[in-house]
Amino acid sequence: MTMTDSSNDHAGLRQAEAESFEGSIRSAGLKVTAPRLAVLRALTDMPHSNADALFGAVRAGLPGTSLQAVYGVLGSFTTAGLVRRIEPAGSPALFERRVGDNHHHIVCTRCNVVHDVDCAVGHAPCLTPSDALGFDVRAAEVIYWGLCAQCQLDTASQLDTASQLDTATP
Amino acid sequence: MTMTDSSNDHAGLRQAEAESFEGSIRSAGLKVTAPRLAVLRALTDMPHSNADALFGAVRAGLPGTSLQAVYGVLGSFTTAGLVRRIEPAGSPALFERRVGDNHHHIVCTRCNVVHDVDCAVGHAPCLTPSDALGFDVRAAEVIYWGLCAQCQLDTASQLDTASQLDTATP
DNA sequence: GAATTGTCTTGAATTACTCAAAACAAATGC
DNA sequence: GCATTTGTTTTGAGTAATTCAAGACAATTC
Numbered sequence: 001m002t003m004t005d006s007s008n009d010h011a012g013l014r015q016a017e018a019e020s021f022e023g024s025i026r027s028a029g030l031k032v033t034a035p036r037l038a039v040l041r042a043l044t045d046m047p048h049s050n051a052d053a054l055f056g057a058v059r060a061g062l063p064g065t066s067l068q069a070v071y072g073v074l075g076s077f078t079t080a081g082l083v084r085r086i087e088p089a090g091s092p093a094l095f096e097r098r099v100g101d102n103h104h105h106i107v108c109t110r111c112n113v114v115h116d117v118d119c120a121v122g123h124a125p126c127l128t129p130s131d132a133l134g135f136d137v138r139a140a141e142v143i144y145w146g147l148c149a150q151c152q153l154d155t156a157s158q159l160d161t162a163s164q165l166d167t168a169t170p
Numbered sequence: 171m172t173m174t175d176s177s178n179d180h181a182g183l184r185q186a187e188a189e190s191f192e193g194s195i196r197s198a199g200l201k202v203t204a205p206r207l208a209v210l211r212a213l214t215d216m217p218h219s220n221a222d223a224l225f226g227a228v229r230a231g232l233p234g235t236s237l238q239a240v241y242g243v244l245g246s247f248t249t250a251g252l253v254r255r256i257e258p259a260g261s262p263a264l265f266e267r268r269v270g271d272n273h274h275h276i277v278c279t280r281c282n283v284v285h286d287v288d289c290a291v292g293h294a295p296c297l298t299p300s301d302a303l304g305f306d307v308r309a310a311e312v313i314y315w316g317l318c319a320q321c322q323l324d325t326a327s328q329l330d331t332a333s334q335l336d337t338a339t340p
Numbered sequence: 341g342a343a344t345t346g347t348c349t350t351g352a353a354t355t356a357c358t359c360a361a362a363a364c365a366a367a368t369g370c
Numbered sequence: 371g372c373a374t375t376t377g378t379t380t381t382g383a384g385t386a387a388t389t390c391a392a393g394a395c396a397a398t399t400c
Contacts, residue, residue, distance in 0.1 A: 030377090030378095031365085031366050031367070031376085031377060031378070032366075032367095033365075033366075033377095033378065033379080034365095035378085035379070036378090050356090051356080051357080052355095052356085064379090064380085065379085065380095066379070066380055066381075067357095068357095068358085068359095068379075068380070068381080068382095069378080069379050069380070071356095071357070071358080072378070072379070073378090073379095075358095076378090085259070086259070087257070087259040087260070089255070089256070089257035089263075089311075090257070092355080092356055092357085093259075093356085093357090104299070106299060106302065106303060106305050106307070108305070109308070115303050115305075117299040117301060117302070117303065118299075118301065129274070129276060129287040129288075129312075129314050131287060131288065132276065132287070132314070132316070133276060133285050133287065133318075133319075134318065134319035134322075135276050135278070135285075135314065135316040135317060135318055135319070136316045136317040136322055137276070137314050137315070137316040138279070138315055138316045138317070139314070139315040139316070140312060140313070140314050140315075141259075141312070141313045141314075141315065142310060142311070142312050143310070143311045144299050144302070144305065144307050144309070144310050144311075145307070145308055145309040145310075145311065146302070146305040146306045146307040146308045146309070147305065147306045147308070148303075148304065148305055149303075149304035149305070152304075152306055200346090200347095201345085201346060201347070201396085201397050201398070202397075202398095203346095203347065203348080203396075203397075205347085205348070206347090220387090221387080221388080222386095222387085234348090234349085235348085235349095236348070236349055236350075237388095238348080238349070238350080238351095238388095238389085238390095239347080239348050239349070241387090241388065241389080242347070242348070243347090243348095245389095246347090262386080262387055262388085263387085263388090
């Protein structure tokens with residue numbers, strides 16, 4: 001299947017996007033390859049994804065790609081500072097394109113959705129521990145844990161149903 | 171081999187300690203078993219240890235114990251709120267007895283040593299993100315990354331040696 | 341002291357990830 | 371353009387940390 005250039009309204013945008021991906025990869029000192037472009041596009045569409053989810057997205061547009069290639073791409077991107085890797089407890093590593101701004105994350109304990117949150121207090125928030133114990137502190141990583149809005153609703157309605165059942169079965 | 175009670179100065183202390191371990195386990199609603207006592211003792215001696223390190227320590231005093239038993243003990247202790255599990259990025263899960271005080275951790279990026287640090291700012295420090303995005307925030311986990319005092323010295327002297335080599339080989 | 345309940349041992353399986361060698365493709369120099 | 375160099379991907383295997391399951395066993399309860 002071939003695609004005529006500028007065949008629809010999105011073509012221009014898509015091409016501009018592709019060029020920006022290419023530029024990012026190239027200026028990170030890495031060779032521009034199809035798997036790399038595909039991973040970068042997938043990561044733009046679905047931030048906070050793990051290697052396996054990205055592999056799925058990449059494979060959709062580039063069938064021959066291996067999972068190891070995705071790991072390789074993510075590794076080189078992370079080393080190059082093109083993507084950031086986070087590892088919330090109990091989760092495989094997640095990746096995002098938002099780098100260099102020291103933002104943090106909030107994770108739902110029920111559905112595992114992840115969102116970005118900006119620095120907690122003032123500018124460089126938790127970067128100063130009460131006592132650094134002689135450490136030369138380079139980074140502070142904050143993860144908030146809680147229930148997302150949807151899961152609050154879901155659990156509330158579950159409790160509701162449960163209490164109704166209690167009443168219904170004396 | 172048998173051990174006479176109160177045969178040395180440490181015996182009284184050791185017994186008191188054993189009783190406190192027993193009490194902790196019992197009041198957490200768990201059965202008191204030899205592997206559990208051994209894990210709790212090991213964890214007291216070496217906080218921020220992983221399952222494998224604890225297994226090693228436990229096995230020293232209680233040879234028949236299996237690694238799976240250690241995982242089981244740690245799992246039930248964690249569920250019961252008797253120990254806290256932390257998972258710094260790139261590390262297997264670490265365990266500690268200090269629970270319920272919402273303290274944080276500082277990890278050396280070179281030697282992986284972990285220390286406790288108290289809350290960063292004020293009382294409930296980073297517990298309030300700038301924008302919780304509708305989440306019901308229950309916990310904030312902060313990990314500081316940096317070089318410990320010893321590793322600062324080590325890397326400094328290495329740089330020193332390297333520059334000396336540079337000068338020595340023109 | 342027997343019954344009940346929960347825990348431990350043994351053995352296997354799973355998940356997430358890494359390593360290595362050969363095939364291949366992108367950038368570089370001619 | 372085409373060959374070379376360098377870096378990347380594929381294929382296949384391997385590892386670390388952890389979990390699952392069945393039966394044996396031990397701690398509490400009655």
